[in-house]
Amino acid sequence: MAQVDLTVTPTLVADQVFDVLRSRILAGELAGGFPLRVRDVAAMVGTSVMPVREAIRRLEEAGLATRIPHKGAVVRKFSVSELIHVYQVRTLLEVQVARRGAGRVTDADLTKMQAACDRMLQAVAEERVSDALDEDEVIHRTLYNAGGNPFLTSVIETLWLQCRPYKVMGAAEATANDDLYLTAGNC
Structure with a gap:
């Protein structure tokens, strides 16, 4: 059947x-x-x-x-201590996977990352916070995938989900206070 x-x-x-x-x-x-x-x-x-x-x-x-x-x-209740703990773990993992990926990134990866950066800057200019964060993740995911450990990238993506609400709230606050500043040189 x-x-x-x-x-x-x-x-x-x-x-x-x-x-x-x-x-x-x-x-x-x-x-x-x-x-x-x-x-x-x-x-x-x-x-x-x-x-x-x-x-x-x-x-x-x-x-x-x-x-x-x-x-x-x-x-869900959000707390600064939770965010600090998540970022401590992210720092440990992401520094290592970025080092590994940086040595293996291809020209195609760089092209993909630059295109995502361009889209991210456009989203920031249009105050589309969620879209800008999505493109930021494309950039990082591409670098991390170049490192060759899909499991580690998956673990990091789970941590990104934990941080996403904080990022959106922070970006909304920065945008409201006109503190958000990005230029093409920042990518």
């Missing part, structure tokens, strides 16, 4: 709910510990519960929400 793929793809409504919730969390409008009760969120955004359940699941995957047993999901 053939296997049937029963994977449900996210709907447009679930994508929209996710985007609204993510934006409100990153803007600080939904504080850490705020309960994400499915029915309450559905009423808040004006939709049914199904897309809200999918959106909350995606928030958990993105590290923006956590599930508390017997209570449901809440907005």
Whole structure:
């Protein structure tokens, strides 16, 4: 008997709910510990519960929400100490993988990294923080993949997910205060 793929793809409504919730969390409008009760969120955004359940699941995957047993999901609390710990681990791993990758990077890798840098600068100029962060990750991923250890790159990508909310909040703050400065020479 053939296997049937029963994977449900996210709907447009679930994508929209996710985007609204993510934006409100990153803007600080939904504080850490705020309960994400499915029915309450559905009423808040004006939709049914199904897309809200999918959106909350995606928030958990993105590290923006956590599930508390017997209570449901809440907005994740962010702390400076957690960020420091994650960056300590990132520093240990990323310095080593960058050294390894730098010696093995190809011309094609450099071309890919330069194109990502150009796109990142454009995203910064247009204040598209998430897109700029995506391109930054393309640059680093390309360098790290050149090192030849896909498992290590995967571990680092997991740490990036832990840092992403902090980066978005920091970039939004810097943009609001006009402190964000990048030039083509910075890539």
